[in-house]
Amino acid sequence: MIDRKIIKRLDSPSTIGVIGGGQLGRMLVLEAKRLGLNVIVLDPKPNSPAGQVADFQMVAEFDDLTALKVLALKTDVLTYEFEHIDVGLLEILEQEGNAIYPGAKTLAMIQNKYRQKSSLRNIGIDVPDFHLIENLDQLVAAFDQLDQKIVLKTCTGGYDGKGSRVITERSELEQAFLEFSKYGMMAEELIDYDKEVSIIFAINQDGMKFYPVAENIHHQGILINSFVPANISTEVEQRIQTIAAKIAQEIDDYGVFCIEFFIDSRANIFVNEIAPRPHNSGHYSIEGCITSQFEQLARIITGMPLGSTELRLPCAMFNILGSDAITGKYQISGIDRLMALTDCHLHLYGKPETGEFRKIGHLTAMADTVAAASIKAKEALSLIKINSLRSVCDEKNSQ
Ligand SMILES: Nc1ncnc2c1ncn2[C@@H]1O[C@H](COP(=O)(O)OP(=O)(O)OP(=O)(O)O)[C@@H](O)[C@H]1O
């Protein structure tokens, strides 16, 4: 076994391997390439967002151990851009001497929401009250215990609100239980929060750095908008950092992590969840901070020093999301008008198809105040439109 505690310094042209080819992987690849690194991405979908910009994409399923071994063989260090990977496979790769950051043990703690919340509760962190649900009777009992307002969540596999459902009617329990039962589930207290915020932090063998806290707006469980700095007091920000430091100590690993929180009207802070990777609410850091969350991860896994997380200017980030009105191949109009705005930055992920709530890209606007950045970002978002490519072609043909 290698000593994971000492991250090997990998000079360019070393090669990093990324499991997962989505937009988080893409933004990591872009930063790694800027630093002269080679990158191989593994994803089952050919021409994935990250694969498009990497040196090479291996097209293979995430549970294909042979492919994962080949990825490990061809690269000097591994990381991943999503948490739904078979931990047992990562353990095998680690036992064979491959460095993975964050490691399999960390992923095992985080990827199962019940296990994650239990670990947090065990170290005295406030989380929404929760119960593991193994049968309908337990669900009915938990519903009553939690004041008949719950969020039912699958223990594994959820993302962007998929795998969670708010339930406030007893009559909905049975149906929800049936739908969720193939995954394993937990019932969580529905928090009547004032704000959702998140903090990203970076850890390597030299220490830990916090990014500024982001305030996040979700709709139907999916992130719509983040702005930074969050509208919270210095005292709350310090409490958030203290919680994050305690969690980091428990995790005892290296990488870029995000913790999502709820803050209620009495300034109680609850941890919602931890992500062992760069996070959508940290996209603002690409232009907004001296070192982005993606550059930071590239630095960490290649043994470089951590970069400054200082905020350059207040930021507002909006996701560019598909809707149910247009599905399939698409084109975005209005980009030139957006590009004419000063300090407004467009990121498109190269996804060939759109769909309801699909993350097609994001934009970050910067200004002297959060209010001004938000106005600019909203204007930018209003300027662009996702059009069905089919109708654009049809229009051209009919001219
Ligand atoms: N206990 C809760 N009380 C109130 N709202 C909640 C609760 N749990 C989740 N939510 C809402 O649903 C959103 C998504 O939930 P959660 O973060 O658990 O799911 P996810 O699908 O894993 O999300 P992500 O996209 O961050 O991976 C939260 O950001 C929040 O808006």
Ligand SMILES: [Mg+2]
């Ligand atoms: Mg979440």
